[in-house]
Amino acid sequence: MPRFTPPPSKLPHVGTTIFSVIGALAAEHQAINLSQGAPNFPCAPELIAATHAAMLAGHNQYAPMTGLPALREAIAAKAAALYGHDYEVGEEVTVMASASEGLFSAITALVHAGDEVIVFEPSFDSYVPMIELQGARAVAIKLAPPSFAIPWDEVAARITPRTRMIVLNSPHNPSGMVLSEHDIAELSRLTANTGIVILSDEVYEHVVFDGQPHRSISRYPALAERGVVVGSFGKTFHVTGWRVGYCLAPRVLMDEIRKVHQFAMFAADTPMQYGLVEMLRTPQHYLGLVDFYQKKRDVLIAALKPSRLKLLPSHGGFFVLADYSAISAASDSDFVQQLIREQQVATIPVSAFYSDGTDHGLIRLSFSKDEDTLRRGAERLCRL
Numbered sequence: 001m002p003r004f005t006p007p008p009s010k011l012p013h014v015g016t017t018i019f020s021v022i023g024a025l026a027a028e029h030q031a032i033n034l035s036q037g038a039p040n041f042p043c044a045p046e047l048i049a050a051t052h053a054a055m056l057a058g059h060n061q062y063a064p065m066t067g068l069p070a071l072r073e074a075i076a077a078k079a080a081a082l083y084g085h086d087y088e089v090g091e092e093v094t095v096m097a098s099a100s101e102g103l104f105s106a107i108t109a110l111v112h113a114g115d116e117v118i119v120f121e122p123s124f125d126s127y128v129p130m131i132e133l134q135g136a137r138a139v140a141i142k143l144a145p146p147s148f149a150i151p152w153d154e155v156a157a158r159i160t161p162r163t164r165m166i167v168l169n170s171p172h173n174p175s176g177m178v179l180s181e182h183d184i185a186e187l188s189r190l191t192a193n194t195g196i197v198i199l200s201d202e203v204y205e206h207v208v209f210d211g212q213p214h215r216s217i218s219r220y221p222a223l224a225e226r227g228v229v230v231g232s233f234g235k236t237f238h239v240t241g242w243r244v245g246y247c248l249a250p251r252v253l254m255d256e257i258r259k260v261h262q263f264a265m266f267a268a269d270t271p272m273q274y275g276l277v278e279m280l281r282t283p284q285h286y287l288g289l290v291d292f293y294q295k296k297r298d299v300l301i302a303a304l305k306p307s308r309l310k311l312l313p314s315h316g317g318f319f320v321l322a323d324y325s326a327i328s329a330a331s332d333s334d335f336v337q338q339l340i341r342e343q344q345v346a347t348i349p350v351s352a353f354y355s356d357g358t359d360h361g362l363i364r365l366s367f368s369k370d371e372d373t374l375r376r377g378a379e380r381l382c383r384l
Contacts, residue, residue: 050275078286093254097243101261233276322364
C-alpha cells in the first residue's frame, strides 16, 4: 500500500518566528519584556465601554465585508484632515482584520508569479513570506546602520521590467527611521510612468518624533494614485490583540484587494469596529500619541545612559536599537538569549529582520511599556 507523501513546503526556509521563540524564553525566565511592540498598559476605558455597549446592543454578527460605513467614513475623514487626500468611502477604504491581513490581501491581490517586489531590510518578518507565497521574488535592499537611509541609487539599479511592487515602512520597524522629502522625491522619480505599486505600511503613522511630520504616501498625488496604505488600530489605540486595521487605495487597486479580503477574512470584528468609531470622534486620542511615546522613548534613553550600550537614533515607532559591541562579541541571537537567561530582560536580535541573517551586532528594545517596566529593564541592562 503506497505511503502518503506530503506536498512540498511553500515556505521551506520559514520556521517559528523569532517573536515566538523569544516570547517563550522570556516567559520561562520571567524576563522583563522589552522585545514585543505590544503595550503592557491598558487602552482607553472609553474604548472598552463603547465596544461593550456595542456587544450589549447586539452588534455581534458579521459586519459588512468592507467595514462599517461609519468607521470607513471616519478613516477617510482622518486621511483627508491629516494628509489632504480624499479617499472615496464606498470604494477606496476597507476595514481589515489587522494590518497584517491588509498587507497579505494587497500582496496576494496585486503580485503575480514571476513578479519581483523590492523590500528594504531589516524589515518586518512577514513581508518576504507573503511575497514568496505568490510565486514572486523578494528583492532585498539592505539599509545600513546607524541611519538606515534608503540607498536610492541601488533601488534604481534593482528595478527591472518584472518589478511589480515596492514595500515601504515608515516609521520603520525596527530602526525607527522615517521617510524624508528626499526619499519621497526619489520614490516619485523612480516610479513615474511605470506599473509599480507602492505598498506603504504606516502602522506607526501617529508616532513620529521631534517635530517631524509623517510623510504618508497619501500626501503625494503621484504616489497615492499607485499606492496602498495600510494602517493599524491596534498600534494606535493600544489594542494589538483586537486585530483591526485598514487599507486605503485607489479603486482600481482596491477592487482587487477586496476580492482577496472577502475570501480570506470577509470582515473584521464587528463590536470592535463600533468602539473604534467612537474613538475616532476625538482626534486627540491619536494626535496625542507623539508626546505619549516620545516621553517613553526619552525615559528609556535616559535610563540607559549609564550603560555600555550605544543607542542609535529613534525618529519614530515603538523601538530603539542598541549596539552592544562594548559588552560582547557574541552574535546578536546569542547575546539576546544571554540577556534573557542572565539578566532576565528580553529584547530582539536585529538579524531576525534580515532574510539572510545579517548581523550588525544590534538588538531592538521596545519602549511601548509602562515607565516602571522601562526603568527596571534599563537598570538590569546597566549591570552589563
